[in-house]
Amino acid sequence: MKRWILWGLIIGCLFLVVPAGADGQTPDAGGQEKAVVTVTTKLVPDVGLERGGKSPAVEIFIDGKPTGFTAPHTFVLNPGQRYELRGKARGYTDDFREISFAPGEHNFQLSLRLNSFSFILYVFPALLWGALLTLGLTVVAVFNGIIIGTLVGIGRVIKSKVVNLIAGFYTDFIRGTPLLVQIFMFHFGLPPLLGLLTGTDAVYVPAIISAIVTLSINSGAYVAEIVRAGIQSIDRGQMEAARSLGLTYRQALRHVILPQAFKRVIPPLGNEFIAMLKDSSLVSVIAMEELVRTGQLLQGRFYRSTEIWLAVAIIFLCMTLPFTRLVAMLERRMKTGD
Amino acid sequence: MKRILVGGLILVLLVALAAGCGKKDAGVLRVGTEPGYAPMEFQENGKIVGFDIDLIEAIAKEMGREKVEFIAVDWDGIIPGLLNGNFDCIISAMTITDERKAQINFSDPYFQAGLLILVRKDNTTIKDVEDLDGRAVGVQGNTTADLWLTDNMKGVRVVRFKGNPEAVQELKNGGVDAVVADNAIIMWESVKDPTLKVVSYTPFTVEQYGIGVKKGNDQLLDEINAALTKLRENGKYDEIFKKWFKTE
Amino acid sequence: MIKVVDLHKKFHRLHVLKGVSTEIAQGEVVCVIGPSGSGKSTFLRCLNLLEEPSAGQIFIEGVEVTDHKTIDVNEVRAEVGMVFQKFNLFPHKTVLENIKMAPMLVRGLSAEEAEERAYQLLERVGLRSKADAYPDQLSGGQQQRVAIARALAMRPKAMLFDEPTSALDPEMIQEVLDVMKGLARDGMTMVVVTHEMGFAREVGDRVLFMDDGLIVEEGPPEQIFTNPQNERTKAFLGKILKL
Ligand SMILES: Nc1ncnc2c1ncn2[C@@H]1O[C@H](COP(=O)(O)OP(=O)(O)O)[C@@H](O)[C@H]1O
Ligand SMILES: [Mg+2]
Numbered sequence: 001m002k003r004w005i006l007w008g009l010i011i012g013c014l015f016l017v018v019p020a021g022a023d024g025q026t027p028d029a030g031g032q033e034k035a036v037v038t039v040t041t042k043l044v045p046d047v048g049l050e051r052g053g054k055s056p057a058v059e060i061f062i063d064g065k066p067t068g069f070t071a072p073h074t075f076v077l078n079p080g081q082r083y084e085l086r087g088k089a090r091g092y093t094d095d096f097r098e099i100s101f102a103p104g105e106h107n108f109q110l111s112l113r114l115n116s117f118s119f120i121l122y123v124f125p126a127l128l129w130g131a132l133l134t135l136g137l138t139v140v141a142v143f144n145g146i147i148i149g150t151l152v153g154i155g156r157v158i159k160s161k162v163v164n165l166i167a168g169f170y171t172d173f174i175r176g177t178p179l180l181v182q183i184f185m186f187h188f189g190l191p192p193l194l195g196l197l198t199g200t201d202a203v204y205v206p207a208i209i210s211a212i213v214t215l216s217i218n219s220g221a222y223v224a225e226i227v228r229a230g231i232q233s234i235d236r237g238q239m240e241a242a243r244s245l246g247l248t249y250r251q252a253l254r255h256v257i258l259p260q261a262f263k264r265v266i267p268p269l270g271n272e273f274i275a276m277l278k279d280s281s282l283v284s285v286i287a288m289e290e291l292v293r294t295g296q297l298l299q300g301r302f303y304r305s306t307e308i309w310l311a312v313a314i315i316f317l318c319m320t321l322p323f324t325r326l327v328a329m330l331e332r333r334m335k336t337g338d
Numbered sequence: 339m340k341r342i343l344v345g346g347l348i349l350v351l352l353v354a355l356a357a358g359c360g361k362k363d364a365g366v367l368r369v370g371t372e373p374g375y376a377p378m379e380f381q382e383n384g385k386i387v388g389f390d391i392d393l394i395e396a397i398a399k400e401m402g403r404e405k406v407e408f409i410a411v412d413w414d415g416i417i418p419g420l421l422n423g424n425f426d427c428i429i430s431a432m433t434i435t436d437e438r439k440a441q442i443n444f445s446d447p448y449f450q451a452g453l454l455i456l457v458r459k460d461n462t463t464i465k466d467v468e469d470l471d472g473r474a475v476g477v478q479g480n481t482t483a484d485l486w487l488t489d490n491m492k493g494v495r496v497v498r499f500k501g502n503p504e505a506v507q508e509l510k511n512g513g514v515d516a517v518v519a520d521n522a523i524i525m526w527e528s529v530k531d532p533t534l535k536v537v538s539y540t541p542f543t544v545e546q547y548g549i550g551v552k553k554g555n556d557q558l559l560d561e562i563n564a565a566l567t568k569l570r571e572n573g574k575y576d577e578i579f580k581k582w583f584k585t586e
Numbered sequence: 587m588i589k590v591v592d593l594h595k596k597f598h599r600l601h602v603l604k605g606v607s608t609e610i611a612q613g614e615v616v617c618v619i620g621p622s623g624s625g626k627s628t629f630l631r632c633l634n635l636l637e638e639p640s641a642g643q644i645f646i647e648g649v650e651v652t653d654h655k656t657i658d659v660n661e662v663r664a665e666v667g668m669v670f671q672k673f674n675l676f677p678h679k680t681v682l683e684n685i686k687m688a689p690m691l692v693r694g695l696s697a698e699e700a701e702e703r704a705y706q707l708l709e710r711v712g713l714r715s716k717a718d719a720y721p722d723q724l725s726g727g728q729q730q731r732v733a734i735a736r737a738l739a740m741r742p743k744a745m746l747f748d749e750p751t752s753a754l755d756p757e758m759i760q761e762v763l764d765v766m767k768g769l770a771r772d773g774m775t776m777v778v779v780t781h782e783m784g785f786a787r788e789v790g791d792r793v794l795f796m797d798d799g800l801i802v803e804e805g806p807p808e809q810i811f812t813n814p815q816n817e818r819t820k821a822f823l824g825k826i827l828k829l
Binding site: 235237238240241242243244245246247248251255256259260263 | 634636660661663664665666667668670672674675676677678687688691692733736737740
């Protein structure tokens with residue numbers, strides 16, 4: 001429970017340090033006539049327009065007092081005198097400037113930026129779509145990985161030189177090369193090769209398929225190592241006892257070794273899931289807009305890195321924390337009868 | 339609780355330390371660039387080369403700098419990198435836009451560009467921009483190609499890659515129907531790879547490249563602009579232009 | 587019933603059994619003694635083919651089980667029960683499931699038949715009330731008794747015991763030995779690696795003394811313990827009897 005409070009505190013602090021930007025402007029020296037100032041506004045990003053709705057009105061304050069007007073509005077001010085002009089709108093950070101005007105007509109634009117909270121809300125749906133892809137890819141990849149990894153992991157321990165060799169080569173290759181390289185190899189490297197083999201142009205593999213296949217194959221190798229280690233961690237006496245009773249190797253594996261290995265494998269499998277949740281962001285190189293990539297694209301659009309990466313981190317935490325809890329709970333429950 | 343406080347303190351100290359470490363060597367101009375955009379900036383034999391590269395080197399020379407240090411970065415990290423002070427300026431075929439101007443300052447325009455469409459040679463259906471509607475179009479994420487298509491062509495499925503080379507490879511493999519990027523780049527790719535072709539040689543946007551400088555660093559900006567003007571006057575600019583764009 | 591002819595076992599270059607020959611009659615209880623590392627366990631494990639002999643022959647009821655072409659090792663193992671020093675119960679299964687598993691998987695018994703058999707055997711080892719316990723809830727002596735019941739559930743023709751009491755606290759040794767005595771009395775053919783002289787004297791028909799991969803001396807327990815002929819036997823007995 002304490003940990004949750006701590007997370008809350010950290011996130012709260014981050015909100016405080018998120019800067020509210022306002023550009024300064026150099027005032028002109030005054031003259032005799034009145035200064036006629038038309039105050040207009042710019043909202044960035046203009047959420048109302050982006051969503052096809054109505055933008056909130058910007059209230060104008062002069063020297064701290066509400067004028068009762070919303071922008072655009074024209075004021076008559078004393079030239080040369082310094083005013084504090086402030087624009088306020090719901091969900092946006094105030095823009096306020098200390099300013100004085102020369103006589104004559106002026107246009108003055110207040111520029112209000114979405115405040116951090118509203119901005120995060122604004123980009124949240126896009127990030128959630130990314131998170132959905134991340135989560136989906138991870139779940140599918142680790143699920144396939146568990147199937148592949150269990151078979152390959154068993155393949156590494158059974159008494160068959162050929163199977164050992166193939167399984168060993170697979171795990172060595174995958175674990176010995178970066179996931180990024182595997183994605184590039186599969187998605188960009190394979191189609192021309194397939195094309196060459198089939199005598200046609202490049203045989204295209206859709207990015208989503210490439211992503212699922214490479215992540216699954218990658219996860220499979222890591223799960224295989226987990227499974228192998230799990231099987232080998234079971235006391236030799238278990239296999240011997242089973243065989244001495246007349247069970248075949250397969251029966252012993254299935255009824256005696258694997259059920260015990262399964263329990264030991266749960267915590268590292270949980271780690272594998274969390275690792276994959278983070279590593280899956282590498283599929284962004286083949287234009288999969290998962291959570292991290294969505295964050296990057298939004299950053300390139302709005303240049304508000306603090307809010308975006310904070311939101312991305314929070315979403316990741318929302319995916320990993322409950323999961324770590326679940327694994328811990330499973331682990332505890334599995335302890336009985338071991 | 340105490341341990342957390344101490345940890346937080348150490349963190350703050352580290353951040354302060356890192357911020358204070360932005361030491362600068364006056365003789366060196368540190369330039370951020372994303373070298374995946376031939377012929378403007380790209381890697382050749384382990385070196386970064388291109389029009390932009392030659393230009394900034396000439397500018398630095400004009401400014402009296404002894405050395406130019408190139409820092410290769412991802413496109414997505416190029417403006418944050420400048421803002422963090424990882425380098426002094428950006429030259430990376432960057433179009434001057436309002437959104438970017440809100441973040442950084444730009445030099446005077448040094449190159450006029452516009453978007454073109456690249457397709458596979460056998461493609462006969464895409465004849466102009468409108469034909470992109472309903473198709474998958476590869477772009478580099480957060481380039482003007484991405485922003486323009488996203489804002490102006492709602493029917494296009496914009497496939498955003500990290501770099502332009504990946505987008506072109508995807509086009510060759512058949513994953514997208516077209517690639518949209520700046521004219522110089524599209525033309526370069528079409529010349530380099532005979533299986534690709536340019537749809538029309540007239541760009542459908544007009545854009546200006548600028549050299550990006552951190553806001554407040556007006557001295558550097560003025561120096562760059564002065565050098566740029568000088569290079570245009572003394573013919574060096576044309577020399578560099580001719581070197582990279584032989585015809586016209 | 588069991589006949590061993592010139593049995594050799596090598597682990598790579600390590601020559602562990604150097605030509606063991608002996609014959610064990612139906613219903614006979616043979617105790618094997620000898621210094622640590624002399625090859626007693628290896629000999630026992632060869633008898634039910636947990637280790638593959640490097641050379642030599644083993645016959646069980648006249649059938650050569652070392653003949654790979656005609657023999658299914660799983661069938662042989664099913665006929666010869668084995669009890670280990672460290673019990674090796676299956677920790678993820680209850681006592682009842684431990685006993686039921688092999689008869690169902692290997693002999694094809696139905697769950698009811700296997701269960702009935704399991705309860706009978708638990709009765710016999712005095713642990714009927716522990717049927718639903720997990721192994722880690724039992725004492726060492728209880729676990730070893732369950733292990734014996736598990737082996738018996740296959741209705742083996744012979745039983746092999748590899749130091750069944752040496753991992754036990756002293757106060758639990760007797761309960762296990764009592765079960766084994768009961769088995770001997772019922773006519774089970776048994777090969778027991780043990781240093782329990784009392785047991786050997788009481789129920790053993792014959793004692794084999796092994797040293798350095800060979801049977802150095804054999805004979806009735808009384809003779810071996812009180813009047814050993816071989817120097818090595820004397821030296822060994824001198825050491826363990828002093829304890
Ligand atoms: N699986 C094995 N691989 C290699 N050496 C073994 C193996 N099993 C037993 N040995 C060796 O064989 C010798 C005899 O072992 P063992 O039969 O266990 O002796 P004992 O049971 O009489 O103490 C020892 O030196 C032991 O290290
Ligand atoms: Mg032993």
